[in-house]
Amino acid sequence: xxxxxxxxxxxxxLAPAVILLLGWMLVPLTLTLIFSxxxxxxxxxxxxxxxxxxxxxxxxxxxxxxxxxxxxxxxVGGVLLITVTLGILLAILLDQPMWGQGVVRILVIxxxxxxxxxxxxVWKNMFMDPNNGLLSHLWRSFGADPIIWLSDASMLSIILxxxxxxxxxxxxxxxxxxxxxxxxxxxxxxxxxxxVLSRFWHIILPHLSRAITIVILIQTIFLLAIFAEIFVxxxxxFGTRTLTYLIFQRVLESQNVGLGSAxxxxxxxxxxxxxxxLMRIVGKNLDR
Amino acid sequence: xxRSVTTQRKSFNTLIAWIIGLLLFFPILWTILTSFKxxxxxxxxxxxxxxxxxxxxxxxxxxxxxxxxxFLWNSIIIAGGSTILGMIIAIPAAWSMAFVPSxxxxxxxxxxxxxxxxxxxxxxxxxxxxxIQFGLLDTRVGLTIVLMLIxxxxxxWMLYTYFKEIPxxxxxxxxxxxxxxxxxxxxxxxxxxxxxxxxxxLLNIILAWNEAFWTLNLTAARAAPLTAFIASxxxxxxxxxxxxxxxxxxxxxxxxxxGWFSQKQLVRGLTFGAVK
Numbered sequence: 352x353x354x355x356x357x358x359x360x361x362x363x364x365l366a367p368a369v370i371l372l373l374g375w376m377l378v379p380l381t382l383t384l385i386f387s388x389x390x391x392x393x394x395x396x397x398x399x400x401x402x403x404x405x406x407x408x409x410x411x412x413x414x415x416x417x418x419x420x421x422x423x424x425x426x427v428g429g430v431l432l433i434t435v436t437l438g439i440l441l442a443i444l445l446d447q448p449m450w451g452q453g454v455v456r457i458l459v460i461x462x463x464x465x466x467x468x469x470x471x472x473v474w475k476n477m478f479m480d481p482n483n484g485l486l487s488h489l490w491r492s493f494g495a496d497p498i499i500w501l502s503d504a505s506m507l508s509i510i511l512x513x514x515x516x517x518x519x520x521x522x523x524x525x526x527x528x529x530x531x532x533x534x535x536x537x538x539x540x541x542x543x544x545x546x547v548l549s550r551f552w553h554i555i556l557p558h559l560s561r562a563i564t565i566v567i568l569i570q571t572i573f574l575l576a577i578f579a580e581i582f583v584x585x586x587x588x589f590g591t592r593t594l595t596y597l598i599f600q601r602v603l604e605s606q607n608v609g610l611g612s613a614x615x616x617x618x619x620x621x622x623x624x625x626x627x628x629l630m631r632i633v634g635k636n637l638d639r
Numbered sequence: 640x641x642r643s644v645t646t647q648r649k650s651f652n653t654l655i656a657w658i659i660g661l662l663l664f665f666p667i668l669w670t671i672l673t674s675f676k677x678x679x680x681x682x683x684x685x686x687x688x689x690x691x692x693x694x695x696x697x698x699x700x701x702x703x704x705x706x707x708x709x710f711l712w713n714s715i716i717i718a719g720g721s722t723i724l725g726m727i728i729a730i731p732a733a734w735s736m737a738f739v740p741s742x743x744x745x746x747x748x749x750x751x752x753x754x755x756x757x758x759x760x761x762x763x764x765x766x767x768x769x770x771i772q773f774g775l776l777d778t779r780v781g782l783t784i785v786l787m788l789i790x791x792x793x794x795x796w797m798l799y800t801y802f803k804e805i806p807x808x809x810x811x812x813x814x815x816x817x818x819x820x821x822x823x824x825x826x827x828x829x830x831x832x833x834x835x836x837x838x839x840x841l842l843n844i845i846l847a848w849n850e851a852f853w854t855l856n857l858t859a860a861r862a863a864p865l866t867a868f869i870a871s872x873x874x875x876x877x878x879x880x881x882x883x884x885x886x887x888x889x890x891x892x893x894x895x896x897x898g899w900f901s902q903k904q905l906v907r908g909l910t911f912g913a914v915k
Contacts, residue, residue: 357820383762569910583873
């Protein structure tokens with residue numbers, strides 16, 4: 352029952368946010384789009400003419416492209432697999448009655464609050480360093496040769512570091528979803544003698560399916576953009592150059608803005624595919 | 640009806656959960672412990688756990704050599720500033736969409752969300768260029784604005800889901816009693832909205848504090864916050880584990896503490912209200 356006055360007031364209150372976000376989205380994106388059709392090397396002659404779709408073709412045909420797609424898929428897929436699987440198990444565990452539940456929850460969630468540069472460097476040096484890292488001490492104590500984590504098992508290392516950061520997120524969301532599960536339904540199933548595994552498959556997992564989808568979509572969008580963890584550890588070497596990192600290198604390190612911008616547009620399109628699915632779920636939720 | 644559990648099962652749960660919890664927390668614990676060791680003890684094999692000569696030397700060295708407090712101050716200004724600035728813009732926007740919804744409200748909300756999904760690397764060079772053009776590169780003002788913009792959609796969404804929970808009848812009753820827009824906001828909405836606003840502020844400070852794409856790419860010496868300061872340890876000289884640990888502990892401690900207060904809000908904020 353809003354009056355005309357309150358409606359125009361409301362519009363006025365909404366305007367700054369809309370204008371700012373519109374500018375934030377449109378201005379840089381338009382510039383990227385324009386650059387992507389140019390031969391533009393700021394340190395080597397600057398703007399050197401329009402080249403049509405040449406950058407787009409060169410970006411996907413360069414030898415670095417497919418390895419970077421592969422690295423991206425492996426890292427995102429690996430992290431999703433680990434965080435979602437362990438997240439479900441951890442959420443179920445944390446939902447059980449136990450002593451000190453609050454403290455355990457704090458311990459599990461803590462890694463999420465560690466800034467990416469800290470977790471990257473702490474893992475790289477204090478755990479994965481082949482000479483002085485804790486993991487190499489552990490390996491040696493069993494008489495094994497320490498793994499040179501960030502070069503010999505570079506992908507696994509990055510996946511481990513990033514999973515450690517994101518497992519709390521998956522766990523926390525899935526735990527919140529589990530807690531909304533009707534415990535009487537579970538009890539009834541338990542009374543009827545349904546074994547643990549079938550209770551998991553037929554009651555818990557279907558109940559969690561929506562939350563799992565949301566975890567996967569949100570994490571995918573953030574994981575496609577991981578940067579700092581690679582920046583402070585491998586700098587994209589040893590096969591860990593993701594699409595994001597490749598574009599970063601093209602744009603800022605080799606200052607080939609045209610080529611990097613074409614890559615940027617690909618990244619925008621890719622992220623939007625996942626964003627569309629996420630927004631459909633979130634949008635449905637708004638109607639309720 | 641509470642589920643009845645045997646003490647045996649409860650003990651088992653407790654044991655497993657604590658083991659996993661401690662395992663996941665261990666890197667943080669190890670960093671904190673190492674920050675109080677000497678450099679030699681920090682790399683000792685076999686490792687020293689609790690019985691070493693506890694020292695505050697590393698904290699002193701980090702502060703003296705790299706002027707830690709300047710980075711800390713930058714982090715506080717940038718995280719705090721972007722949050723305050725964002726709230727000034729987000730509160731009216733969320734308020735208007737929650738209480739005076741129109742046919743387009745849903746579309747606007749979803750569109751705002753979509754701006755959050757824009758990959759930063761896709762607009763890196765334009766932003767870089769704009770920053771150079773306006774003299775914003777390596778300034779706290781520039782970074783504050785960018786972090787405000789990237790977190791604005793989350794702020795608006797989170798506030799919106801909180802405001803939506805305030806019953807509309809209360810507003811109508813207040814209007815019946817002749818309350819104007821000003822009274823409505825001041826005496827009716829604000830008290831009910833404060834918990835939601837506080838949670839939003841909390842989550843935003845955390846997100847801005849830990850942001851590590853723009854802070855690494857748009858700062859150098861002057862405006863660099865803690866994320867960039869820690870990154871400078873990626874090419875160190877000599878023994879540095881204890882110093883890295885001290886610097887890291889100082890960088891994450893405030894956020895760990897804030898984070899523990901914000902577990903619930905984290906879920907709501909980061910899933911855009913889709914999971915509560």
